[in-house]
Amino acid sequence: MSSLNDFDVNNFAEKNTSEQEIINSMDDKATDTSSRNEIDNSISDKDSLSSFEVKFDNESEIPDPEDIKRILPIYRKYIIGMVITLTSMVITIISSCWTLISDRIMDHFHISHEVSVLGISFYIFGLGVGPLFLSPLSELYGRRKTFIISLFFSIVWQCLVIWSKTIEGVMFGRFLSGFFGSAFLSVAGGLFTDIFEKKNIGIPITIYTTSPMLGPALGPIISGALHGTNYKWTFITMLLASGLSFICVILLVPETYEPVLLIEKAKRLRKETGDERFFAPMELQRRDTNLLNSIANSARGPFGLLIRDPMMATLCFYTGLVLAIVYLFFVAFPYIFETIYEFGAVEVGCAYVGLLVGILLASPTSFIIQKHYEKKVADNNGISTPEMRFEALYYGAFLTPIGLMIFCWTCYRKVHWIGPIIGSSIFGSGVFYVFTGVFSYTVDGYRKFSATAMACNSFVRSTMSAVFPLFGLQMYKGMGVNWAGFLIACITTAMIPVPFLFEKYGAKLRAKSPYAWDDN
Template sequence: MATNNSETITLNDDIEKTGQTPKQVPDPEPEVERRPSAGSVDSSDPYCCSLAPEDDPKQLPAWRKWLAVIVISTSSLCATFASSVAAFTETGLAQDLHTVHEVTILSISLYVLGLGIGPLVMGPLSELYGRNIIYRISYVLFFAFTWPTAFPPDMATYLVFRFITGLCGSAFLSVAGGSVSDLFDNHTVATPMAVYTISPFIGPVVGPLIGGYVFIVQNTDWRWCYRVLLIWQFVQIILLYTCVPETYVPVILKHKARKLRKAESEKYYAPIEVQKHSLFRMIMFSVYTPFKLLFFDRMALLLDMWSALLLGILYLAFQAFPIIFEEVHGFNVQSTGLAFLGIGVGMVIALASQPYWNWVFRREAEKNNGHPPPEVRLLIAQVGGVLAPIGLFIMAFTTYKHVHWIGPIIGSIPFGTGTCFIFTGVFTYLVTAYRPIAASAMAANSAMRSTFAAVFPLFAAQMYHRLGTVGATALLAGLTTLMAPLPFIFYKIGARLRANSRFAAA
């Protein structure tokens, strides 16, 4: 699963006058790194539409903005819930569609792969057509293409549509962060952004909880997992159409210009209407720039690998937990689903701590005259880098059969908290440190995370059966321990590395 904010938080306040996004930092390669566009806009032209207070999404009532954030976040949660709920349909799939367990695991891997690829296309489309049309069309398609996975005629059809639904659901991992930053200014955006950011990571935890307990898949048909998903998707579509306004200022101005042309004069226009965009070039930019960043910037590569490793471990748990709790401790499917509560509790604790981190970042901003360096964002990742391996080591050494089953669940709590802290720190650092190409930096992170999340479940069962529950979990803990020094190192030398980078903001 993946989160890819199309715009940086700090740039959205600057498009209020003309609907254009100015360059905040000199672009190291202007002819390549800036999204291709042409055309000029005279902001003094009386027929050029500008943003009035009544048009500004930041001026909406607080309850209206929070309602939109909650709907967007629950839509994102539903999209990632769909990725993990499939883990509790594998036995039924293998029986009804006459296949083997190893093939059914692909239902998770292909869906997550779609979540990772989709943002490369959804981001550019949202910059031309706005947020809402992407939300609504993608979610209608998400709903429509889920039907073949609920009632598949064969395994090939099921797997193909799992990949397609992943692509459709990815809109909320690529565009939604931009909507949140459209609605709130820089001083108030941290908490709503934290609510949105955590939603796609709670989704994979909610999947096993509902799939294992509420659906009671031992006693009902596995298709009920997807039937309830369809009901949830239908409700989200209604909420998206009724509760989420358009927030992308260039498109708001385009709608305003159309109304003025009908009511007053054909001379009115919006800045985005006179800019010449090549959708093909924008998509190609969105595709190749993230990989250039991974190949040529080691700091971005290491941070992306770190977050990818954690998401891979999270998705690996969907295969590892049944081994730990069913084979070792004798749980049934319902109880195994509830075992994911520990990770969920850890993530909720991380979200509850957001006011403290807001205070920390405000204090750092005051120390730096209101302009703290991007490395300040790594403070939260430092705490997460310590908590995540501690949680995994606790889980590893409490998976013995003679140890009470509550041990690994308790260990999963600091792992869940640490994972959220790491994701929050890495995401905000990438957005601020690589501001000239922030969307591409997040797309690179999304692509790598999705790759790890797709691959890890495929070898989880073999690894746990070969190394044992203790050895396999300890191996994962050791890998996260090796990565834990990264936020401490980059906090010290990040400024120097950015100064020498061809992509980062110096």
């Protein structure tokens, strides 16, 4: 099969003068007829070269065999989406399964509670840092390779967590397993934009949105159920789940990134025609790109979004805040339910069912939200805007503080334990709507830079989620369960105006962003 070095792009480069060189020489040769002819010939050759650049013919009734978006049936697209969603869920379950085996780890390694909490924080911090390096790889070598390589190394470092004889090894393994597993929390957003049309992406991205929330809610339930065994069995269980996910990704997830798929088309055309001049732009980019420099340069993209796009920065903070509260619960729930209601480890694990139920109850409403979105587009003469995706965020803006208020002011011995569980369930629904609104807006408004935008979001929310558990227990002990919870509820109340302000001023803010993308 032909490779990048096979086609004759270099011959063009040797024969032709670059455009910039032509412009620079025009002043000296403006009166020279032969020079003018040379310029015309160079431009003609450059146009000839561009005519061999491979693209997908979206107007043709018969799609190219490499054009995944057009040739895959809808059920295959949903299978791919479900594999990525379930793998993302496994990755996030690993983050929180530490919660109820923390006491076993403390006894085994003779460490304090503060040190043990780092097992959660290091993993989550890895989830935040990883996308800064893995997302650029996906935009250079494709989604499939990035998923397979990153999940493989995540599994390798999970083995270190299980069988390390020192707490330092365990913490190092936690960080790196989270680092490599993070591809499924950032690159995955790009995969959904790769295979689904803009008008159809609402439902799939909503299903995917459940993974960053269902996973953390399931982790304590699993670790609570295995609390009576050696702490390693919790991690072994997750290792087996990761291995199964790895097999599913290899068998069921094809390459979906269009620039990489165009390379396959270019190779096919070179083989079929025998003409080595056919090329894909990504082939040139790979040839001229130093991998380490590319990663370093691309890692600046998420920070550029945070600094130069205030709308994205605010939305990242919003998802970071609600997810940080979820992870705060992983140190708060054991303290609250053991102190007030005298729950055991298994019962504390079951207390997280409230979050799980809230998310699951809210999920089916995504179909209604998608219908509302389609109606808005129809009412706007068929023209869609990313701000039309904010409906879910309206519900989340109100449900998160309402749920937290119920939770904090029902945590009394004289009030049945179902009270705070109901509050956490309402909060879970609010978290679902916040993530749905922000994720849908992000993949719609930043389509060309969707992987970078999702990496930005992952970095912010994971960093905040890593920090909150470090001070959570001290805050609940110092302020008291009720007032500590009330403080958090007040912070989420202050975020209520955000979606309404962005609905009104979003288009203007996007127009000023160097990263926003609009198909219209």
